[in-house]
Structures are given as structure tokens and as C-alpha cells.
Amino acid sequence: MQIGFVGLGAMGAAMAMNLVESGYKVQVYNRNPARSEPLRKAGATVASSPAQAAYLADVVFSVVADDAALKAVTLGEAGILATLKPGGVHISVSTIGVDTAQELTTRHREAGSGLVSATVFGRPDAAAARKLFVMAAGADEHLKVAVPLLEQLGQSVGIVGADPSQANLVKLIGNFMLSVIIETLGEACAVAGKAGIDPAHLIGLLTNANFNAPPYKIYGPMIASQRFQPAGFALPLGQKDNRLMLAAAEALGVPLPLASLVRDRFLAVRAQGIGADHDWSAMALCALNEAGLHKHI
Missing domain, CATH: 1.10.1040.10 (N-(1-d-carboxylethyl)-l-norvaline Dehydrogenase; domain 2)
Incomplete structure (x- = not known):
């Protein structure tokens, strides 16, 4: 399985490192390239844009700060949706508004891909220790892909419902x-x-x-x-x-x-x-x- 990972702040870097150490092929992107270096040394490939991180990926994670940042890395010519293949799954870990989650769910559906909101409770030390509590929501076929990966990152994965915005709420x-x-x-x-x-x-x-x-x-x-x-x-x-x-x-x-x-x-x-x-x-x-x-x- 090819995984893209966008956003390498304290939480994202720890989660991406856990996926690499679990043996997954991971291509990472961060606005500040220096944040990608520890992951490159650990075996990840470094992308130059969110679109490149999503290219040929089965799943793309995004861990960014807010609604505006998530839209910026998801939409547009250099965004995740530009290259995420049909049937691919975007797992958004960001804490965002319900309306933004609903808008992005529609945009993914129109593009033939899926959105799973997988919000987490826990601080960076919990992320590094794979002790996050994950709340996931999305269509069943997308959750079947996402949940095994999320189980690599946390101590539990709670399924909220079929609407991704429910996990954000x-x-x-x-x-x-x-x-x-x-x-x-x-x-x-x-x-x-x-x-x-x-x-x-x-x-x-x-x-x-x-x-x-x-x-x-x-x-x-x-x-x-x-x-x-x-x-x-x-x-x-x-x-x-x-x-x-x-x-x-x-x-x-x-x-x-x-x-x-x-x-x-x-x-x-x-x-x-x-x-x-x-x-x-x-x-x-x-x-x-x-x-x-x-x-x-």
C-alpha cells in the first residue's frame, strides 16, 4: 500500500514516523522541507507538493492546523484531489468545522475518491507512543481501508458514523x-x-x-x-x-x-x-x- 502524508507538525510527524516504522511505503510533504528530513532518513520519500504526495497513493493522510490549511492542501492544481486516484481515500486528521468537512466530503465524492475524518484525542507524546484515541467517520468502504491504518496510530478507534463531519463534531x-x-x-x-x-x-x-x-x-x-x-x-x-x-x-x-x-x-x-x-x-x-x-x- 502506498501512503501519502501531508503535514508534519508535532502530531503529523509522529504519526507519519509510526507508519514508516510499521513498514508502509510513505511519501511525505510539509510546507517547511526541513520537517521532512527525519522521515526521509527513516525511509520515507519526500514530495514537493500535496499533489505529489498523493500521486499513485492508495491513502493520503493530512494533519494541518485549520480549515483554511486543509482546503489549501486538498483543493487546486497542487492539492491532494488533483492526483488522488479514483477510489483513493483521504484521511483528514485535522480539527475543522462541520461545514468544511461537509464541503470536502462533496468534493471528494465528485472526484471519485473518499474522505474519512479521523480526529484524535491526545498530545504529541501520545502520538509518538501510538496512544491516541481516534474518532473516525466515513462511508463503510472507506473506513475498511482507513481503520487498519488508524489502528497503527492509536490505542482505540471509535466509529462515529457514515458522515465524515460527525467525527469533526x-x-x-x-x-x-x-x-x-x-x-x-x-x-x-x-x-x-x-x-x-x-x-x-x-x-x-x-x-x-x-x-x-x-x-x-x-x-x-x-x-x-x-x-x-x-x-x-x-x-x-x-x-x-x-x-x-x-x-x-x-x-x-x-x-x-x-x-x-x-x-x-x-x-x-x-x-x-x-x-x-x-x-x-x-x-x-x-x-x-x-x-x-x-x-x-
Whole structure:
């Protein structure tokens, strides 16, 4: 099986490397060619465009930052659809809006190929360790091709449905829930700090009790210590996902009061100069600032 792989950021590079190490023939493309070099040394072929990465491929993965980036690498003369052969499958791992996923599903159908949305939960270290949680959606014939590959990348593959956009919505819902956890952790650490309880000790106590779950164990210590660099998931990407969640909910006629609160938290922390070099958990600085407990901003 010939695999194309477009997008070699922290997540994409780890996933592509796992496919190479699993013995697949992989042709990679990244806008910054230097990102392709470790994969070339590991045995991958380096392409000069998304279209070249997709040429003769049975499956093409894309792992890019947002809707605009996904459209840029998929459509047009140099895009994936320009050369993906009929019957080929494009597996999109990006967190994008429901409307974009629906548009691209139609474009793939018109081109005689298939789109599978395979969104993932997990940070770059989980991607490297093949510990991602994958949420996949697409037509049955496309999922039959995609799922064995996705099983090489994660510890589980959940099938959402036949419409690729459903997997994108599940990802947005999950990130919305994580953002609310980040807000509650910020508020909890603010209360503890004002009461003279070491926030790190609080997190240790709670994550060994009722809150013994990965989001609390990952984000709790970061927020308690106000250690938001390096970014495992950059703040602007979290803000983008919140915006997409609100848009999806509005289209469905569903009010999301907590997502609206999180939106304002993102805006507030960005207004204070916190940017792309910070993890999205830096949103918790709002609660800490309001309590007068911030160490740096």
C-alpha cells in the first residue's frame, strides 16, 4: 500500500514516523522541507507538493492546523484531489468545522475518491507512543481501508458514523469539554491559593481521589505551577476550536453558555499578550489573575 502524508507538525510527524516504522511505503510533504528530513532518513520519500504526495497513493493522510490549511492542501492544481486516484481515500486528521468537512466530503465524492475524518484525542507524546484515541467517520468502504491504518496510530478507534463531519463534531465537543476542565482547574487553583493551600498539593490530592483522569493529571500540574510552555496544544488552536464549537452549536440551535464563557476567557488572555508559544491551558491565567495569583503574564 502506498501512503501519502501531508503535514508534519508535532502530531503529523509522529504519526507519519509510526507508519514508516510499521513498514508502509510513505511519501511525505510539509510546507517547511526541513520537517521532512527525519522521515526521509527513516525511509520515507519526500514530495514537493500535496499533489505529489498523493500521486499513485492508495491513502493520503493530512494533519494541518485549520480549515483554511486543509482546503489549501486538498483543493487546486497542487492539492491532494488533483492526483488522488479514483477510489483513493483521504484521511483528514485535522480539527475543522462541520461545514468544511461537509464541503470536502462533496468534493471528494465528485472526484471519485473518499474522505474519512479521523480526529484524535491526545498530545504529541501520545502520538509518538501510538496512544491516541481516534474518532473516525466515513462511508463503510472507506473506513475498511482507513481503520487498519488508524489502528497503527492509536490505542482505540471509535466509529462515529457514515458522515465524515460527525467525527469533526465529536472532536469539537471533546475539546469543548476539555476547555471547561481547564477553566475549572484555574478557578480551583485560585481558590486554593488564596486560602493558603499549595495549588500543586491540591491537584495531587484530587487526582489521587475522584479526579484520577488524564485531563486533570495533564492540565492540573501545568495550571498549578503556571507552566504553560512549551505548548503541547497552542493557545490559538484552542481558541479556534472554541469558535468552531460555538458555530456548530448555533447552526443546530443549541445554546452553549459554558462555551461562551470560555470564548471570553480566550479573548481576555490573548488581550494580555499570551500567544502561540503558550499551551491552551494558559486560559486558566484569567482565573488566577482575577485572584491576584499570577506569577507571570
